[in-house]
Amino acid sequence: MLRSLLGMIRKEFLQVSRDRNLLLIIFAMPLIQLLVLGYAINTEVKLIDLDVYDFDRSALSREFISSMRAGDYFVLHEGDESLFALAERFESGDGEMALVIPNDFSRRLTLGRDVTLGLIADGSNANSAAVGLGYAAQMAREFSQEVTGMKPPVEVRSQVLYNPEMESIYFMIPGIIATLLTMITVMITSMAIVREKENGTLEQLMVTPISGAVLLLGKLIPFAIMGLFEMFLALAFGVIWFGVPFAGSPLLLLALSTLYLFTTLGIGLFFSTVTSTQQQAMFFAWFFSVFAILTSGFFTPIANMPHWVQYITYLNPMRYFVSIVRGIMMKASGLIDLQTNIVALVIFGVVIFTIAALRFHKRTA
Amino acid sequence: MATISVKNLSHAYGSVKAVNDFSFEVDRGISYALVGPDGAGKTTIIRALCNLLTPDAGEIQLGGIDVATDFDKVKKKLGYMPQTFSLYPDLSVEENLTFYGGIYGVTGARYVEKRNTLYEFSRLKPFADRRARDLSGGMKQKLALSCALIHDPELLILDEPTTGVDPLSRRQFWDILTEFKKQGVTIIVSTPYMDEVARTDRACFVFRGGKLAEGTPEELTRLYQGEIYYVDRLPTTPLLDKLNLIEHVVARRFGTGLHLYLDMGQHPGDIATEITQAGLSVEDLMSVTPDLEDSFIQLMQGQQ
Numbered sequence: 001m002l003r004s005l006l007g008m009i010r011k012e013f014l015q016v017s018r019d020r021n022l023l024l025i026i027f028a029m030p031l032i033q034l035l036v037l038g039y040a041i042n043t044e045v046k047l048i049d050l051d052v053y054d055f056d057r058s059a060l061s062r063e064f065i066s067s068m069r070a071g072d073y074f075v076l077h078e079g080d081e082s083l084f085a086l087a088e089r090f091e092s093g094d095g096e097m098a099l100v101i102p103n104d105f106s107r108r109l110t111l112g113r114d115v116t117l118g119l120i121a122d123g124s125n126a127n128s129a130a131v132g133l134g135y136a137a138q139m140a141r142e143f144s145q146e147v148t149g150m151k152p153p154v155e156v157r158s159q160v161l162y163n164p165e166m167e168s169i170y171f172m173i174p175g176i177i178a179t180l181l182t183m184i185t186v187m188i189t190s191m192a193i194v195r196e197k198e199n200g201t202l203e204q205l206m207v208t209p210i211s212g213a214v215l216l217l218g219k220l221i222p223f224a225i226m227g228l229f230e231m232f233l234a235l236a237f238g239v240i241w242f243g244v245p246f247a248g249s250p251l252l253l254l255a256l257s258t259l260y261l262f263t264t265l266g267i268g269l270f271f272s273t274v275t276s277t278q279q280q281a282m283f284f285a286w287f288f289s290v291f292a293i294l295t296s297g298f299f300t301p302i303a304n305m306p307h308w309v310q311y312i313t314y315l316n317p318m319r320y321f322v323s324i325v326r327g328i329m330m331k332a333s334g335l336i337d338l339q340t341n342i343v344a345l346v347i348f349g350v351v352i353f354t355i356a357a358l359r360f361h362k363r364t365a
Numbered sequence: 366m367a368t369i370s371v372k373n374l375s376h377a378y379g380s381v382k383a384v385n386d387f388s389f390e391v392d393r394g395i396s397y398a399l400v401g402p403d404g405a406g407k408t409t410i411i412r413a414l415c416n417l418l419t420p421d422a423g424e425i426q427l428g429g430i431d432v433a434t435d436f437d438k439v440k441k442k443l444g445y446m447p448q449t450f451s452l453y454p455d456l457s458v459e460e461n462l463t464f465y466g467g468i469y470g471v472t473g474a475r476y477v478e479k480r481n482t483l484y485e486f487s488r489l490k491p492f493a494d495r496r497a498r499d500l501s502g503g504m505k506q507k508l509a510l511s512c513a514l515i516h517d518p519e520l521l522i523l524d525e526p527t528t529g530v531d532p533l534s535r536r537q538f539w540d541i542l543t544e545f546k547k548q549g550v551t552i553i554v555s556t557p558y559m560d561e562v563a564r565t566d567r568a569c570f571v572f573r574g575g576k577l578a579e580g581t582p583e584e585l586t587r588l589y590q591g592e593i594y595y596v597d598r599l600p601t602t603p604l605l606d607k608l609n610l611i612e613h614v615v616a617r618r619f620g621t622g623l624h625l626y627l628d629m630g631q632h633p634g635d636i637a638t639e640i641t642q643a644g645l646s647v648e649d650l651m652s653v654t655p656d657l658e659d660s661f662i663q664l665m666q667g668q669q
Contacts, residue, residue, distance in 0.1 A: 007467030011456065018455040018496075200451030207415050208468045209440040 004210055008218025012192065016222070022188070026226060030180050030234040037176055038169050038242055045131035046072050049096040051089060053079035053118075058106035064143050068099070073135045090122055097121045097132050109147055162247075162330045170245065173238035174325035175298035180234050181257060182264050182292055182318050185227040187285035189268025193219055193360075194281040197272075202364065212361045220265045227264070231257060248328035252335070256324050256342065262349030263317045270356035273363055292318040317348040368392055369414070369520065369553065374423030376409050383409040384420070385574040391567070396542070396552040398562045400661070401571035407555035408448055410571070411524045414553065415445050427520060441469065444518035446509050448525045454498035458489055458508055461497055462515060469516035476515075483511040486541045503534025510541060514550075521545065523554040527561065539564050559657045570661055577664040582657060589655035589663055590629040596649050597622045607643040611636055625650065626659075 016022055050068065054061050068074050079085065079098065089095030100118030108115045119136050121129035145151065163170045196202040196219075205215060238244040271284040293299075295309065296318040302310055313319050320341040327333030327341075335342070369391040376384045384406040391397040399407045412418045413425060416436040425432040427439045452461045462483070466476045484490040487507040492500065497508060506526055513521060521542075527535040539561065546552055554565065562568045563582050570577035570585065578588055598604065600616075600623040608616035613628035614636060627633070633640070633647045640647055 003470060003472065004468045007464055011453070011460075011464045014460060015453065015455050199454065200447055200449050201453060203417055203447060204445070204451040205468070206417065207440065207443060207445040208465070209437070210468050 001211070001214060005214045005218050005221075008210075008214065009222050012218065012222035015192075016226070026184065026188075026230065027233075029184070030176075030230055031237060033176055033180065034173070034234055034237050034241070037172055038238075045128045048074050048128060048132045048135075049077060049094075050074040050132075050136075051077045051079040051086065051095055051098040053083065053086060053098065053100045055103040056101050056105035060106035060109060060147070061101050064101070064105075064140075065099075067143055068136070068139055070139075073132075086120070090120070093122075095120075095122060096125075096128070097136070099136065109144075112148070115144075169238075169242050170330060171326070172298075173234075173242065173244045174329050175296070175322055177231050177234045177238070178296065178318055178322045178325050179289075179293050179298060181227050181231050181260065181321075183285070183289045184230050185223055185261060185264040186268045186271070186288060187282060188226065189220065189223045189265050190271035190275070190281040190285050191278045192223065193269065193272035194275055194278050197276060198278060206364055212364055215364060216269075216357060216360060220269065223268070224258070224261050224265060227261060228254070228257060244329070246329050247332035248334070249332075253325065253328045256321075256328075256338070256345070259342070259345050259349060260317070260321045260324075262353045263345065266349065266353035266356040269360055270352065273356065273359040292316050295319065296322045298322055317345060317352075320344045320348075368426075368428070369397075369551070370424075370426045371410070371414070372424045374410065374413060374420050374425065376413065376418065376420040376423075382574050384413075387423070387571075387574065387576060389569055389576065389579065391551060391553060393551055394546070394549050395567060396546050396554065396565040398565040398568040399553070399555040399571050400557070400559065400562050400568050400657075401555075402557060405571040406574040407571055408524055409574075411522060411553070411555055414522055415443070439520075441516070442519040444513035444516070444521040446506075446513045446521075446523045446526055448528070450497075450505050450509060452497050452505075452509055452512060455496060457494050457496055458500070459493040461508060461512055465512040466515045471516050479515055479517070483514060486544060487511050488537075501534075503530045503538070506530055506534070506538060507541070510538065514545060518550065520551045520553070523552070525555050525557065528557065535561070559661065562657055570664060572665050572668060575668075577661070577668065586655060586657050586660050589660040591631065591655075591663075592627045593653040593655050593659060594625040594627070594633065594650035595619065595622055595653045596625060596645060596651070598645065598649065604643065608640075608645075611639040611643070614639075624653065 016026070052065055052068075054065060065076065069076060074097075083100070086095070086098050086100075089098070098118075098120040100120070102116065102118075105115055105117075117140060119133060121133055123129050141152075193202075196205070210218075235246075239246055267288060268285065271281050271288075275281045275284060295302075295305075295313040295316045297313070298318075302313050302319065305313065323341050324333075324338050324345075327338050331337070371390070372388050374384055374387040375382070387406070387410060389397075399410060401407055409418070413420045413423070414427070414432065416432050419433065427443070430436075430438050432439070453464070456464065459480075462480055463476070466472060466479070471479055484493070487504075487510070489504060489507060489511065492504060497505065500508060510523075510526065513523075523542075527538055530538065535558075542552060542554070543564065552565075554561075555571075556562065562585075565582065567579070567581055568585060569579040578585055580588075599621065600618040605616050605618070605623065608614060608623075608625065613631045615626040617624050617626070627636075633650050637647050640650075
């Protein structure tokens with residue numbers, strides 16, 4: 001029993017070591033994902049192109065404009081004298097943001113009356129538009145305080161916890177780790193089992209005394225090990241290369257990742273029972289991964305999603321795992337902090353794995 | 366495992382009846398062939414024997430054990446070689462053997478001994494490190510047979526093991542089978558080749574999911590009714606057409622000559638006139654002993 005299980009596992013690793021494409025996926029995927037996502041996905045917005053249309057041309061308006069230069073948030077461009085140019089800039093895609101200062105700007109300000117500024121942003125890049133508008137509004141507030149010398153009655157003092165520099169990479173790495181573990185295990189597991197079907201070896205095995213449980217474990221354990229290895233690789237790379245802090249317990253992360261594996265291996269196993277070629281299995285795994293990643297809160301916060309989508313995310317096991325990895329890595333969360341997520345993963349794991357194992361058993365016994 | 370018994374086996378794929386009320390028995394230590402053309406139902410019978418499909422009806426017992434309910438009990442004593450190559454193409458010859466040995470608990474010294482014996486028969490030793498996918502067709506089949514034999518099975522079930530294999534490899538393959546039969550292994554093999562039937566103890570003609578006849582190769586050959594003659598004359602179409610006009614006679618090309626099949630009770634003397642009219646003489650007819658194929662074709666035509 002144990003011997004044939006070890007034989008199965010050994011065989012699986014041998015096969016993986018022979019498959020050059022698979023090896024490439026296993027080793028190159030985490031590094032490429034980390035590098036690409038780590039550098040490319042940057043939610044910090046800086047150096048926004050800002051076209052300035054100053055119709056006031058007073059000392060005060062110039063002072064306001066120069067205050068916008070502070071802090072590398074904007075790169076200022078002197079706008080044309082007509083607003084027709086503004087529309088053209090945006091239509092051609094050259095304009096990112098525009099500030100319009102009316103010709104009564106300084107007059108009204110010196111009289112102590114309110115002034116309206118125009119801010120225009122290109123919403124096709126929603127993120128930088130939102131951030132840019134926020135910066136500009138903040139600067140306008142500070143400027144009016146300076147001019148009027150009046151402090152607003154309500155003041156906000158903000159402090160950011162866990163990631164004070166708001167480095168987006170710290171936030172991305174846990175997501176990437178969850179993505180890798182999900183994709184690798186779902187995809188490779190389903191494909192490896194379907195390959196046995198394609199080769200006819202699954203049928204050959206069914207005639208041997210190998211038990212269903214050994215067959216199942218023999219197929220799943222190798223990919224669980226590979227998934228965890230993958231995760232370790234990504235983690236080490238994140239910590240060493242990007243200097244991502246690891247606040248919590250690595251052991252807890254390992255334990256909860258193993259818990260999560262019941263879900264992903266179960267899904268991979270399930271896909272292998274509903275497909276008959278590796279291509280089909282890959283398609284299923286791909287489809288699932290895209291859904292799982294997009295609704296996991298990895299790229300966009302779940303709270304920002306429409307309500308009905310938020311409900312759907314509860315059905316996504318990866319959502320809970322992303323929270324767990326983020327919690328452990330960034331906030332040193334413990335078992336109690338993560339209990340809701342853990343309970344969810346236990347339920348997903350038990351249900352999915354049982355269904356998949358039963359289906360697999362029915363097809364092989 | 367003493368005897369194999371299949372009773373009233375029936376199976377259909379949708380509306381196509383693959384096997385229809387098929388029964389046969391195989392005694393211990395015997396080699397038994399299921400012979401028939403493609404689509405006769407051989408593979409369906411074999412797959413049912415190995416519990417790889419659940420037949421619509423019928424009962425299969427291997428050594429007194431019901432396959433449908435207690436298949437696990439016979440697995441250890443069973444070696445199976447499917448029609449298509451079903452080993453790991455990315456593993457080497459040796460790795461495949463080790464893997465299948467491991468599944469059956471054949472490890473250590475026992476494995477080495479067994480492997481060496483199998484290498485001796487299969488002559489695969491020089492290719493031990495070669496990936497299975499890079500083997501020739503004949504070597505692939507020998508490797509598959511070796512994997513099916515690694516655990517000393519009492520019963521070996523082979524589904525068209527030599528289809529698409531060159532004649533020399535086919536002979537070598539059958540030499541190995543004969544050797545293991547001598548050691549007491551019961552063998553059930555399906556094949557479309559009549560010459561292979563001659564190497565088995567008993568055979569069964571399978572056609573359209575049913576049994577045409579069963580017996581030793583000699584008995585099956587003797588089932589042929591009528592006489593066969595060889596004529597050493599160029600088998601031109603006009604000549605064949607003329608001969609086929611004669612009642613109770615069928616003429617067919619045979620190599621560079623032709624075969625005349627005379628119905629039961631007919632003798633060359635009875636049709637001397639017609640033969641002369643066709644441009645031959647009775648003296649040209651050389652008697653031929655019917656073989657298995659003649660017998661099979663005759664039985665098949667009787668069904669059609």
